[in-house]
Amino acid sequence: MSDRQRTVGPGPDASTFFSDVDQADGSVTPPPRRRRRGRRIALIVLLVVVLLGGATAGAAALYLRSVESGIERVDVFEGVPEEARPPVTATGAMNIMILGSDSRDPESTGGSRSDTIIVAHLPKDRKSAQLISIPRDTWVHVPRSKDGQHGDRDAKINAAYAWGGVPLMVQTVEEFTRVRIDHVAIVDFAGFKEIIDALGGVNISSDREFKSIHPPFRTFTKGVQHMDGEAALDYSRQRKQFPDGDFARIRHQQQVIKAILDKAASGGILTNPGKLNDFVKASTRSVSVDKGMSLLDMATDLRSLRGSSLVFFTSPTKGTGRVGSESVVFPDPAKARSFYDAVRRDAVQEITQ
Template structure:
């Protein structure tokens, strides 16, 4: 999204050149079959036809704590209202306890589990089914991001500015200490910051907040950091982003860049899916969704009721 926004900003000064460049980038972005095998009859209807919902899946392939295979560490439902003047990014905790539909091969699912199990059991299509069943929001597009690629993206920007709430030390080598206050982080430091969770009482919720900070910081730096006047920096930034992301076959990067040209960090609202907190199911530590609040919240997303969505973030 931030790469597209940078190109859209560039397009304000030279639409033709930006479009040609974006088409070349589009050819380099990997395409995935996101909706193959998703039963049409089970999908929620489109309620607000001019709005758009993009499911963003993040997998940290170089996470030092990674001991298991293809699970997605980050799940974001990005809602783009019909006027495209803002975006609401809804983080769904990866341990949210939900019903996962049965996988296409019939070997998995058909029961309750952590929401990120859907990715391991049936890839992107089962993840689409699971998120749609949980939220009753129609997913229009899918993007899959290797968050380890954030390191190259941030370095291409010359670092990002992050405000750390409380001093803490990373649990991963080289055991960085993050002092409280505003500081500029390079790619490796920002990635380390966005991985931390075990030092905080609210665990993965703290990691979600850190990831949201990094996303906003990248967008702000892309819009104001001078990359638009430096072809070399812009190319490094866009190429780093495009090499870290895969999108569904129907997503038009050029159209999306044009529609999002007015978006900035100040127009982003980050929301965490309503929950009742954490607990245990058997041997598993899970996050329990707040069913009543979730129903009202996702109904607002379905209806494109931007004011209600933003209010839920306060």
């Protein structure tokens, strides 16, 4: 396991970024297509602002204005009662909730969805980022949905997303962590294909040779290999060939995220107008962000962030088990309380230990 990938608490060394929603679990029908784009989420915003933050002020402002005008804005805090929210962060740190969906995953059938829940903690000095994955099967209390039809009971954390969209997910994550969510980034993980191709591909190091279970059944060799968008996305989806299943898949997805960030920051995109234009277009086609997020401010804040500055964590858990017919992940309340208290206090050294 990389020294940049950490697990807090017992159990496997990484949490499940993506895990299929089982219709037998009682999940609801996906929202109408007209709302689907507003429900797709991930890390593209951080990639865009890091890349553009390294440009000259004029170039950054020009392209950020282009990105800002093309990105869909979502009212992610609509209906979230202010009195129930954690207090505004007093340290100057920022917490961004990143929600990701792989809508074109070959294993997603029958209306099921595959989702990512990450809290990205950006310390006051903005010199690093701690990415905390919350397994979608984590068993938590989900507040009542705005329409009153769902929630107000214990369930898998991802049920909040199905029952009340991004606002209910914000409310659920804040109640679980007691960490204030300042912004939300939304994109389809499958959109990473276009992002990676716009970057000219990425280099990924596999710790073993294995064959994909999805057409065209490509073989991934051990060691470093250059992957285009299609291959990298395929690599990030593999799990059934590994003893730890979804936990292997999360490690692959972490590798892809880090590789994209490194390539965006160092790939010479800013000096190639054509590639930069492709990158911006690929980003804006998929991404949605909250109405209050300023990409120009983010670019200024994160201009020094690189892949080596990212540290991956798993929300503290006691492992997996069953509640009735459902397979769930049980949080570790004591360790989670201590861990998220460090996040709230922006105690980076405590978070990274």
